[in-house]
Amino acid sequence: MKTDLLKQQTDASLAALKFDNAFVRELPADPNLDNRVRQVHGACYTRVLPTPVAAPQLVGFAPEVAALLDLEPAACTGEEFAQVFVGNQQLPGMDPYACCYGGHQFGNWAGQLGDGRAINLGEIVNRRGQRWALQLKGAGLTPYSRRGDGLAVLRSSVREFLCSEAMYHLGVPTTRALSLLLTGELVIRDMFYDGHPKQEPGAVVCRVAPSFTRFGSFEIFNSRSDIDTLRRLLDYTIRTEFPHLGEPSAAVYLQWFEEVCRSTATLIVHWMRVGFVHGVMNTDNMSILGLTIDYGPYGWLEDYNPDWTPNTTDAAGRRYRFGNQPQIALWNLAQLANSIYPLIEQVEPLQAALQLYGDGYKQGWQSMMAQKLGLQSFEPATDLTLTTDLDQVLRLVETDMTIFYRRLADLAPLEGQDDERLLAPLCDAYYQPEGLTEAHKLQICTWLRSYLQRVARDGVDTVQRRQRMNAVNPKYVLRNYLAQMAIDRAETGDFDLIKQLLEVMRQPYADQPGHEEFAQKRPEWARHRAGCSMLSCSS
Ligand code: AMP
Ligand code: MG
Numbered sequence: 106m107k108t109d110l111l112k113q114q115t116d117a118s119l120a121a122l123k124f125d126n127a128f129v130r131e132l133p134a135d136p137n138l139d140n141r142v143r144q145v146h147g148a149c150y151t152r153v154l155p156t157p158v159a160a161p162q163l164v165g166f167a168p169e170v171a172a173l174l175d176l177e178p179a180a181c182t183g184e185e186f187a188q189v190f191v192g193n194q195q196l197p198g199m200d201p202y203a204c205c206y207g208g209h210q211f212g213n214w215a216g217q218l219g220d221g222r223a224i225n226l227g228e229i230v231n232r233r234g235q236r237w238a239l240q241l242k243g244a245g246l247t248p249y250s251r252r253g254d255g256l257a258v259l260r261s262s263v264r265e266f267l268c269s270e271a272m273y274h275l276g277v278p279t280t281r282a283l284s285l286l287l288t289g290e291l292v293i294r295d296m297f298y299d300g301h302p303k304q305e306p307g308a309v310v311c312r313v314a315p316s317f318t319r320f321g322s323f324e325i326f327n328s329r330s331d332i333d334t335l336r337r338l339l340d341y342t343i344r345t346e347f348p349h350l351g352e353p354s355a356a357v358y359l360q361w362f363e364e365v366c367r368s369t370a371t372l373i374v375h376w377m378r379v380g381f382v383h384g385v386m387n388t389d390n391m392s393i394l395g396l397t398i399d400y401g402p403y404g405w406l407e408d409y410n411p412d413w414t415p416n417t418t419d420a421a422g423r424r425y426r427f428g429n430q431p432q433i434a435l436w437n438l439a440q441l442a443n444s445i446y447p448l449i450e451q452v453e454p455l456q457a458a459l460q461l462y463g464d465g466y467k468q469g470w471q472s473m474m475a476q477k478l479g480l481q482s483f484e485p486a487t488d489l490t491l492t493t494d495l496d497q498v499l500r501l502v503e504t505d506m507t508i509f510y511r512r513l514a515d516l517a518p519l520e521g522q523d524d525e526r527l528l529a530p531l532c533d534a535y536y537q538p539e540g541l542t543e544a545h546k547l548q549i550c551t552w553l554r555s556y557l558q559r560v561a562r563d564g565v566d567t568v569q570r571r572q573r574m575n576a577v578n579p580k581y582v583l584r585n586y587l588a589q590m591a592i593d594r595a596e597t598g599d600f601d602l603i604k605q606l607l608e609v610m611r612q613p614y615a616d617q618p619g620h621e622e623f624a625q626k627r628p629e630w631a632r633h634r635a636g637c638s639m640l641s642c643s644s
Contacts, residue, residue, distance in 0.1 A: 118177055118180040120196065122196060123229055124228065125228055125230050126227045126228055128149070132337060132341055133337065138152060138153075139248070144217055145217070147334055148334070149338055150204045150225075151202060151248050152201065152202045153248070154195070155191075155193070155201060155244035155245050156192065156245025156255070158192070158288035158307070160287075160288070160290075161191035162289060163186070163187050163284065163285075165285050166178075166182075166285070167284075169270075170270075170313055173231060173313065174239075174283070181284065198227060199226045200227050201225060203249055204225065204317065204318075205249065205322075206220075206389055208319070208320070208325075208387050208388045209389075210387045211387065212436075214324075214328065217249065218249065218251070218389050219249025220240075221247060221253050223241065223317070224241050224244045226311075240313075242257055242262070243257025243262060243288075254292065257309065258294055258308060258644060259306040259307070260592045262285055262309065263308075263595055264644075266607075267583055268588070269282035269397075271582065271610035274613055275379050277379060278371070278372050279398075280312050280397065280398050281313040283313050285308060285603075287306055287308050288306075288307040288309060290306075290307045292307040294643050297641050305596075306596065314392075314398070316346055317398070318338075318346075320389070320437055323339065323445055327443065327446075332448070336448055339358060339445060339448060358448050359454050362458050363458045365438070366438055367395075367462070367465050369391070369462060370465035370469055372396070373430055373434045375473075377470065377473070378473050379405075380427070380506045381406075382403060382413065382415055384414060385399065385401050385419075385642060386430065388437045388440050391434075393441075402415050402640035402641055405582050405585055407505055407506070407626060409499040409506040409509070410427070410500065411496075412427070418641050431470075435459065435466075439459060474488070475488065476573065478513070478559075479571070479573050480559065488559070491559060498552045502536075502540060502545055503536035505536065505626040507578070508533055509534040511574075512530045512531045512534055513531070514574035516556075518557065519554060524550040528546060536627075575614055579613040580615070580617070581620070581623055583606065587606060587623060589631065589636040591606055609623045
């Protein structure tokens with residue numbers, strides 16, 4: 106009796122979610138409700154319900170994201186929550202739909218893509234007046250599912266759930282993740298597309314963001330010369346997500362594009378700061394809000410290698426390798442510029458806006474590097490050489506990027522230090538410290554000396570420099586092998602490591618004594634293990 110009462114109370118807070126579905130209200134709908142794979146014209150979305158599943162089971166939820174929706178943690182553990190956020194039940198006010206969008210995949214126009222396995226539940230407005238769209242990933246077929254099954258497996262859902270939240274706490278703009286549920290059903294996946302299909306547990310993540318609109322959302326209408334829908338989508342986007350720009354007009358469209366260029370530059374600077382490789386920077390995976398979106402075969406740089414891509418599908422061309430991300434973002438922005446050109450009909454201002462990206466990225470990167478190194482500001486006269494040489498030093502032998510920067514903050518001032526003492530704090534950053542030759546040591550120490558001289562010229566004391574550096578150089582990132590260990594355990598029904606990682610990643614810059622195990626460099630077993638060093642788009 107008592108527990109029944111309690112259950113009603115917690116369920117009641119779910120019912121209090123206030124839906125206000127502006128996207129479906131304001132934008133053209135597909136009049137066809139037939140949930141069959143097809144081309145959809147003249148519409149931004151198709152109404153579609155999630156496919157019910159057998160046995161939803163909560164794996165985890167993020168209390169901070171629940172709070173954005175005004176949900177108490179207790180409301181997230183009940184039966185109703187599981188039914189709703191796996192897609193079996195709809196709350197009053199929900200109006201589920203899948204979006205139509207297109208995109209350039211690996212540099213080629215791919216035509217209509219769309220939400221093939223994402224179903225939007227609607228938008229809520231919280232007590233602070235913020236609008237949040239809720240979206241289930243892996244909730245079944247939609248007209249945009251193409252050859253896919255509309256489903257997601259546990260391994261990729263754990264990765265999306267944990268990384269969305271880890272990125273948020275690192276200060277990187279991102280979509281959020283409310284919940285992760287098992288569906289109680291099995292899904293067949295051929296992980297490396299090499300003729301070894303396996304059954305895997307199915308799962309659903311509920312993603313949360315102000316909007317999930319992508320570059321490809323605009324590209325699809327331009328590609329079809331559907332200028333009317335293109336304009337409606339852009340006007341809607343400006344009115345709801347960029348209201349500070351004022352009433353839509355050709356001049357405002359341009360300002361909007363400039364803002365997308367700036368926020369994209371900021372986003373990529375953050376990725377480069379923390380060592381994140383998205384892995385599939387197709388234009389359908391680029392958010393117009395400058396958020397990290399669509400966590401697929403992403404990875405974290407462990408040993409610093411700008412040529413690394415986690416995505417086996419990208420192994421040949423390495424288009425989406427770490428060091429290429431800034432160029433690719435520009436290329437993607439150029440596609441977005443092309444797609445809104447019919448609304449502006451002037452090339453030069455669009456080109457000037459793309460230049461804003463280039464300038465914004467360069468400036469952002471320089472001040473980010475200055476912060477990573479604990480410098481007051483980036484002084485090109487000295488610091489261009491300093492950072493170029495650092496790049497060489499980091500590539501010299503396998504060097505853990507995260508540990509290297511963290512340990513760099515511990516270096517004492519130069520006076521009286523011989524090479525051995527200078528290098529000591531950094532030893533842990535090397536995957537094979539015993540493999541460092543005298544020549545390597547000399548090159549590293551030469552750089553360390555010029556760095557410490559530069560620091561001395563800045564006049565910031567050691568304690569303050571350390572604090573500043575530790576505020577931008579994380580100690581904890583969601584290392585590829587950590588996520589994989591959490592997946593391995595979750596596949597046996599043990600969700601503890603997911604919870605622990607979620608908790609540790611909430612304070613990535615804090616020392617967190619007792620949690621050092623999550624700050625260790627990649628163990629040898631993970632070097633060539635699937636899921637740790639190699640991933641694919643199959644998820
Ligand atoms: P992605 O590479 O994950 O961004 O996916 C590209 C496109 O394929 C998007 O339109 C996705 O919705 C769609 N897609 C990916 N996986 C599936 C799947 N299992 N079922 C249906 N559509 C999918
Ligand atoms: Mg995608």
